[in-house]
Amino acid sequence: MENEFSFRTRELELASLERDYFEVAIIGGGITGAGIANILAENNIKTVLFEKNDFASGTSSGSSKLIHGGLRYLQQGRIFEVRRLLKERDYLLKNVDIVKTLNFDILIGKSMWNKYKIKFGLFLYNLLAGKFEIPKYNHNVRYNKNISGYYTYSDGITVDSKLVIYNIVSAKKHGCKCFNYCEVVGINKLSDNISLSVNDANSGKTTTVKSRILINASGPWALNIARKFNIKPDISMKLSMGIHIVLPREKYPAENAIVFRSIIDGRQLFLIPTGEIIYIGTTDKFVDSPEYKNVENEDINYLIKSAEYITGHIDINDILFSFSGIRPLIGKSKDPGKISRDFHISVNENIINVLGGKLTDYRYASRKVARKVGRILNKKITIRNYPYIDYARGKHGDMIKYEIYHECPMKPDDILRRRDAFRIYCPHKVDSMEKQIIDEMRGEGMQI
Ligand SMILES: Cc1cc2nc3c(=O)[nH]c(=O)nc-3n(C[C@H](O)[C@H](O)[C@H](O)COP(=O)(O)OP(=O)(O)OC[C@H]3O[C@@H](n4cnc5c(N)ncnc54)[C@H](O)[C@@H]3O)c2cc1C
Known part of the structure; x- marks a missing residue:
C-alpha cells in the first residue's frame, strides 16, 4: 500500500484518527488548504486536512483557471503584487506540467482599450517579469471591424482542480493525512490545543481530533466558520460570484485567448479556448452565502451580449453548460471589481485564518502561513523552493x-x-x- 491514497487508506486512517495528535489541522481542501498542507508536510510538521466535499469542490474548481500576474491590477497601481504574481506564474510554468503557456490577444479600438495605454501596460508587465520587450501592435485581421488591432502577450493556464489534487497527493506523500468528505462540525478551544469534531459523510460517524494549531482555509466559508465557532479574524470579507459559459470550439473557433471589454459596462472579460471548448467569463456580483446557487439567466445574457461584439451571434442553445465560483474578497468596497484580490492572514493564539487570495498566489500564501506555524511551534521552517509538487501522473x-x-x-x-x-x-x-x-x-x- 506504499504511496496508496484511496478509499481503502482513507478508511484505515480515519479509524486511527482519534488516537493521533497533530501539530496542525487544516479546514478546507481548496488550493489554499492544499498548498499549506503541502509545505507543512514538506517540513515534517504533523498535519491533517479535512475537506467537507471532494478536494477542490469549492472555488478552486470554478475559477477562470489562469495563472497570471493580473495585467488589470497595474492600472490600480498594485505594482508589487503584480511582480509577485508574475514570479509565481513563472515558477509554476517552469515547474508544474499542468500549467501551460497561453497567448492572449488584448483588443484595441472602439469600446475596447486605448492603444498607447495597453502598449505601456504590457511593457511594464513584461518588465516586472524580467523581460525587456517592446509590445508589437497587430492590425486587426481576426476580429470584427470595430476592433482596430490587438497586442499579443502570454500568461499561464491550468486545470485548477488538478492543481489542488496534485498538491493534496504531494502533501499525502510527505505524511499529511488528507480526508475528503469529512466536515468539521465542531471546534473546541482547550487550554493549549484545539479539539475538532469531524463528520465523515461516508460512514456518518463523528470523530474527535486533537491538534496544537488550527488553520481555517475554507475560502468563502471562512467567515461563517470563524463566526460560528468564535474564532474571529480581524478583517471583513465579502463574497462575489463569477460565472463562465462554455461553448463548442468548433462552432466558435479561437486561436488565442481574447481579453476584451464588455460593451455593456466596460468590465474586462476573457474568452479562453482550450481543448474542444471555449469558455467566456466572468461576472462579479456580490452574494450573501458561500453555498452555490443556480446561474442566473441575467448573467448568461450579459456574457453572451458582451462576447457577441467579438464573436458574432452566439446561439444560447449552443451553450454546453456554465460553471461558477465564489470569490472570498477582503475589504468593504461597494464595487466587487475594485476590491483587492490579495489574501489576508490573521493569527489569534493558535488559530490562523487565511482569507481571500488567488490560485496563482497559493505558494506565496502558504509560505507566509508556514512561517507563522513555525513561530507558534517554535520550529525551523524551510520555505525556499517550497511548496513543491512532488507528484506527476505520468502515463x-x-x-x-x-x-x-x-x-x-x-x-x-x-x-x-x-x-x-x-x-x-x-x-x-x-x-x-x-x-x-x-x-x-x-x-x-x-x-x-
Ligand atoms: C469566477 C472566479 C474566477 C477566478 N479566476 C482566477 C484566475 O483565473 N486565476 C487565479 O489565480 N485566481 C482566480 N480566482 C480566485 C481563486 O479561484 C480563489 O482565490 C481560490 O480558488 C480560493 O481557494 P480556497 O482554497 O481559498 O477556497 P475554496 O477552493 O473554496 O476551498 C475552501 C474549501 O473549504 C471547504 N470547507 C468549507 N467548510 C468546511 C468545513 N466545515 N469542513 C471542511 N471543509 C470545509 C469547502 O468545501 C471548500 O472546498 C477566481 C475566482 C473566481 C470565483
Whole structure:
C-alpha cells in the first residue's frame, strides 16, 4: 500500500484518527488548504486536512483557471503584487506540467482599450517579469471591424482542480493525512490545543481530533466558520460570484485567448479556448452565502451580449453548460471589481485564518502561513523552493484505476469533474466515461 491514497487508506486512517495528535489541522481542501498542507508536510510538521466535499469542490474548481500576474491590477497601481504574481506564474510554468503557456490577444479600438495605454501596460508587465520587450501592435485581421488591432502577450493556464489534487497527493506523500468528505462540525478551544469534531459523510460517524494549531482555509466559508465557532479574524470579507459559459470550439473557433471589454459596462472579460471548448467569463456580483446557487439567466445574457461584439451571434442553445465560483474578497468596497484580490492572514493564539487570495498566489500564501506555524511551534521552517509538487501522473494503461489508488476519488464525479474534468474539457466523452468509471470503481470494491 506504499504511496496508496484511496478509499481503502482513507478508511484505515480515519479509524486511527482519534488516537493521533497533530501539530496542525487544516479546514478546507481548496488550493489554499492544499498548498499549506503541502509545505507543512514538506517540513515534517504533523498535519491533517479535512475537506467537507471532494478536494477542490469549492472555488478552486470554478475559477477562470489562469495563472497570471493580473495585467488589470497595474492600472490600480498594485505594482508589487503584480511582480509577485508574475514570479509565481513563472515558477509554476517552469515547474508544474499542468500549467501551460497561453497567448492572449488584448483588443484595441472602439469600446475596447486605448492603444498607447495597453502598449505601456504590457511593457511594464513584461518588465516586472524580467523581460525587456517592446509590445508589437497587430492590425486587426481576426476580429470584427470595430476592433482596430490587438497586442499579443502570454500568461499561464491550468486545470485548477488538478492543481489542488496534485498538491493534496504531494502533501499525502510527505505524511499529511488528507480526508475528503469529512466536515468539521465542531471546534473546541482547550487550554493549549484545539479539539475538532469531524463528520465523515461516508460512514456518518463523528470523530474527535486533537491538534496544537488550527488553520481555517475554507475560502468563502471562512467567515461563517470563524463566526460560528468564535474564532474571529480581524478583517471583513465579502463574497462575489463569477460565472463562465462554455461553448463548442468548433462552432466558435479561437486561436488565442481574447481579453476584451464588455460593451455593456466596460468590465474586462476573457474568452479562453482550450481543448474542444471555449469558455467566456466572468461576472462579479456580490452574494450573501458561500453555498452555490443556480446561474442566473441575467448573467448568461450579459456574457453572451458582451462576447457577441467579438464573436458574432452566439446561439444560447449552443451553450454546453456554465460553471461558477465564489470569490472570498477582503475589504468593504461597494464595487466587487475594485476590491483587492490579495489574501489576508490573521493569527489569534493558535488559530490562523487565511482569507481571500488567488490560485496563482497559493505558494506565496502558504509560505507566509508556514512561517507563522513555525513561530507558534517554535520550529525551523524551510520555505525556499517550497511548496513543491512532488507528484506527476505520468502515463498508465488504466488511468482510472491509477487515479482510484493514488488520488482518492470517492464518487464518479470526483474523476469526471475534478481529477480528469471530462465534464468541462471533453463534454462529449462524459456519458461513456461515467459508465466506465462506475464499473471500475465497483470492480475495485467501492460502494457506488
Ligand atoms: C469566477 C472566479 C474566477 C477566478 N479566476 C482566477 C484566475 O483565473 N486565476 C487565479 O489565480 N485566481 C482566480 N480566482 C480566485 C481563486 O479561484 C480563489 O482565490 C481560490 O480558488 C480560493 O481557494 P480556497 O482554497 O481559498 O477556497 P475554496 O477552493 O473554496 O476551498 C475552501 C474549501 O473549504 C471547504 N470547507 C468549507 N467548510 C468546511 C468545513 N466545515 N469542513 C471542511 N471543509 C470545509 C469547502 O468545501 C471548500 O472546498 C477566481 C475566482 C473566481 C470565483
